[in-house]
Amino acid sequence: MRDSYYDQLDTIVDDLVALAGTVRGAVAESTTALLDADARLAEAVIAGDAAIDEVTDGIEERALLLLATQQPVAGDLRQLVATLRMVGDLERMGDLSAHVAKIARMRVPDPAVPSPLHPTIRSMAMVADSMIDAAARIVANRDVVAAARLEDEDDEMDRLRKDLFRTILSDRWEHGVEPAIDLALLGRYYERIGDHAVSMARRVVYLVTGELA
Amino acid sequence: MRDSYYDQLDTIVDDLVALAGTVRGAVAESTTALLDADARLAEAVIAGDAAIDEVTDGIEERALLLLATQQPVAGDLRQLVATLRMVGDLERMGDLSAHVAKIARMRVPDPAVPSPLHPTIRSMAMVADSMIDAAARIVANRDVVAAARLEDEDDEMDRLRKDLFRTILSDRWEHGVEPAIDLALLGRYYERIGDHAVSMARRVVYLVTGELA
Numbered sequence: 001m002r003d004s005y006y007d008q009l010d011t012i013v014d015d016l017v018a019l020a021g022t023v024r025g026a027v028a029e030s031t032t033a034l035l036d037a038d039a040r041l042a043e044a045v046i047a048g049d050a051a052i053d054e055v056t057d058g059i060e061e062r063a064l065l066l067l068a069t070q071q072p073v074a075g076d077l078r079q080l081v082a083t084l085r086m087v088g089d090l091e092r093m094g095d096l097s098a099h100v101a102k103i104a105r106m107r108v109p110d111p112a113v114p115s116p117l118h119p120t121i122r123s124m125a126m127v128a129d130s131m132i133d134a135a136a137r138i139v140a141n142r143d144v145v146a147a148a149r150l151e152d153e154d155d156e157m158d159r160l161r162k163d164l165f166r167t168i169l170s171d172r173w174e175h176g177v178e179p180a181i182d183l184a185l186l187g188r189y190y191e192r193i194g195d196h197a198v199s200m201a202r203r204v205v206y207l208v209t210g211e212l213a
Numbered sequence: 214m215r216d217s218y219y220d221q222l223d224t225i226v227d228d229l230v231a232l233a234g235t236v237r238g239a240v241a242e243s244t245t246a247l248l249d250a251d252a253r254l255a256e257a258v259i260a261g262d263a264a265i266d267e268v269t270d271g272i273e274e275r276a277l278l279l280l281a282t283q284q285p286v287a288g289d290l291r292q293l294v295a296t297l298r299m300v301g302d303l304e305r306m307g308d309l310s311a312h313v314a315k316i317a318r319m320r321v322p323d324p325a326v327p328s329p330l331h332p333t334i335r336s337m338a339m340v341a342d343s344m345i346d347a348a349a350r351i352v353a354n355r356d357v358v359a360a361a362r363l364e365d366e367d368d369e370m371d372r373l374r375k376d377l378f379r380t381i382l383s384d385r386w387e388h389g390v391e392p393a394i395d396l397a398l399l400g401r402y403y404e405r406i407g408d409h410a411v412s413m414a415r416r417v418v419y420l421v422t423g424e425l426a
Contacts, residue, residue, distance in 0.1 A: 009292055033326065063293060071284040083276060088301070169391055177393045184394040185401065 020136035045101035052094035233349035258314035265307035
């Protein structure tokens with residue numbers, strides 16, 4: 001029975017890591033939809049969010065069943081509860097990429113992001129991508145050292161968001177209020193995606209070291 | 214032992230309801246700090262968020278201990294897992310009220326919100342207040358009927374947020390980009406506070422009826 005418990009837990013962790021891959025794809029596609037003003041791709045990301053929610057519901061259901069039937073204690077219990085939390089993080093990241101896609105869709109056929117800001121948004125999306133990838137590997141390998149590096153990437157995300165705000169608030173901003181608001185919200189969405197990746201990594205650190213980061 | 218289990222669970226639910234009261238206070242005070250450009254009150258809300266986080270950590274710790282020592286099954290297990298999620302909702306609402314306070318603090322001595330928009334922000338804060346209050350009562354009384362009413366309040370919040378966006382995007386907007394961005398983010402923060410209240414209510418509905426709202 002214990003062996004079966006760990007087998008099932010391993011499957012849940014594998015599915016969590018696979019889901020992180022799906023979410024990475026959603027973030028990348030929503031960014032492409034945004035920068036290319038691609039309505040069809042935006043719709044695909046928005047529709048895909050329901051599929052992500054279904055997968056998260058499924059993982060959650062199985063984690064609860066495992067809790068109920070195997071009644072783990074101590075470290076095993078903590079691991080399962082952490083897993084439930086991380087599923088929640090990935091679900092929110094999926095929501096946030098759908099929010100990015102919705103801003104893209106709202107402005108089609110115009111691009112929501114003025115071209116001088118494409119590099120900043122592309123950098124934020126790349127940092128977010130790298131952070132989700134790192135979080136997935138940290139979960140898969142319980143890699144506490146990589147978790148520390150992830151905090152540096154979070155600082156980079158913070159720097160990019162500040163750059164973005166400086167630009168939209170500068171006297172030389174010439175694109176009007178609407179793109180400024182879109183960009184302020186987009187900056188917040190990418191930043192929150194990064195926050196959830198950090199939160200996943202911190203849960204792993206807590207599981208491994210018993211210390212809250 | 215079972216009696217002690219339900220006693221401990223009741224205490225956890227009581228603490229969750231009390232925490233909702235604290236969060237309500239934080240939302241109200243951050244709104245006052247925002248509309249009155251009150252730096253001292255803004256600081257108090259920001260400092261108070263750490264206290265909210267400590268309370269949430271404490272509730273979580275006790276819920277985990279109860280899980281580990283009493284190993285509830287079926288409905289009892291679901292209740293405890295739902296409780297852990299609701300603690301997370303309240304923690305995020307606390308964060309969001311600190312975000313409101315930070316916008317207030319950033320613009321002091323100027324008010325972040327131009328006076329024509331005070332009524333809209335005040336209404337959003339009042340709806341948020343009412344939604345947190347309703348969520349707390351729904352948790353305390355497992356009141357599924359009240360949960361349905363909460364969805365109406367969420368529609369009202371949505372309407373207010375749309376109003377706000379229409380105003381800051383209208384041709385007659387004369388307050389510049391900076392307040393527009395502040396307001397877009399504020400709208401998002403109040404809306405998210407309402408979302409978390411809805412999420413708490415839905416978890417109660419799920420516990421009572423077994424159906425996802």
